[in-house]
Amino acid sequence: xxxxxxxxxxxxxxxxxxxxxxxxxxxxxxxxxxxxxxxxxxxxxxxxxxxxxxxxxxxxxxxxxxxxxxxxxxxxxxxxxxxxxxxxxxxxxxxxxxxxxxxxxxxxxxxxxxxxxxxxxxxxxxxxxxxxxxxxxxxxxxxxxxxxxxxxxxxxxxxxxxxxxxxxxxxxxxxxxxxxxxxxxxxxxxxxxxxxxxxxxxxxxxxxxxxxxxxxxxxxxxxxxxxxxxxxxxxxxxxxxxxxxxxxxxxxxxxxxxxx
Numbered sequence: 001x002x003x004x005x006x007x008x009x010x011x012x013x014x015x016x017x018x019x020x021x022x023x024x025x026x027x028x029x030x031x032x033x034x035x036x037x038x039x040x041x042x043x044x045x046x047x048x049x050x051x052x053x054x055x056x057x058x059x060x061x062x063x064x065x066x067x068x069x070x071x072x073x074x075x076x077x078x079x080x081x082x083x084x085x086x087x088x089x090x091x092x093x094x095x096x097x098x099x100x101x102x103x104x105x106x107x108x109x110x111x112x113x114x115x116x117x118x119x120x121x122x123x124x125x126x127x128x129x130x131x132x133x134x135x136x137x138x139x140x141x142x143x144x145x146x147x148x149x150x151x152x153x154x155x156x157x158x159x160x161x162x163x164x165x166x167x168x169x170x171x172x173x174x175x176x177x178x179x180x181x182x183x184x185x186x187x188x189x190x191x192x193x194x195x196x197x198x199x200x201x202x203x204x205x206x207x208x209x210x211x212x213x214x215x216x217x218x219x220x221x222x223x224x225x226x227x228x229x230x231x232x233x234x235x236x237x238x239x240x241x242x243x244x245x246x247x248x249x250x251x252x253x254x255x256x257x258x259x260x
Contacts, residue, residue: 108159
């Protein structure tokens with residue numbers, strides 16, 4: 001087996017007297033889809049912020065393709081192939097959909113040699129996959145919640161990532177939108193040969209896609225493993241899943257379990 005695409009070693013982060021992450025270790029291998037789960041305040045988004053370079057860890061190191069990039073600035077991590085979304089979409093509100101995409105296309109991984117015409121062509125291919133091509137001239141501030149979330153994903157894809165960090169991209173969607181989004185993420189994973197770490201609270205979505213779960217609780221890694229095993233773990237049920245988790249555990253591995 002090849003080495004991990006991403007390796008997090010002993011990461012610690014505190015904010016004043018609050019410990020957000022405590023000696024967290026994580027390995028993610030190429031083409032994996034890893035669900036990062038845990039209760040609110042567990043440290044999931046803080047871990048994303050550390051990986052993406054939005055904040056600096058207090059302890060530990062991070063390796064990408066075997067390279068220690070713990071001190072690299074966010075834009076340099078992006079050029080290595082790491083992209084992320086935010087739970088609350090952050091487009092340039094007064095830019096059009098297409099203009100938002102061009103930022104990632106111009107400054108992402110391996111795009112510096114392309115002409116503007118090629119970049120626009122690349123961008124329209126991404127927008128077409130996400131169903132936004134007909135809205136490419138609309139201002140981001142006029143988009144619906146669903147379309148803003150799609151644009152958030154499109155902006156990340158425009159940087160040509162190897163590793164995509166998805167932060168609750170399904171929150172706020174109705175059941176029909178939710179199922180379409182699950183199919184879309186599966187499609188994007190295959191089309192762009194992505195490795196994905198996905199923070200999400202909608203368990204049936206994660207169970208339908210993820211190869212592995214990693215569970216954080218109070219900044220500590222509680223456990224990790226196959227999704228069906230993790231949702232059956234008594235520690236996870238007690239810390240995070242509760243009564244709904246017991247039902248998931250009882251039905252884990254059965255096709256209709258994904259309907260919950």
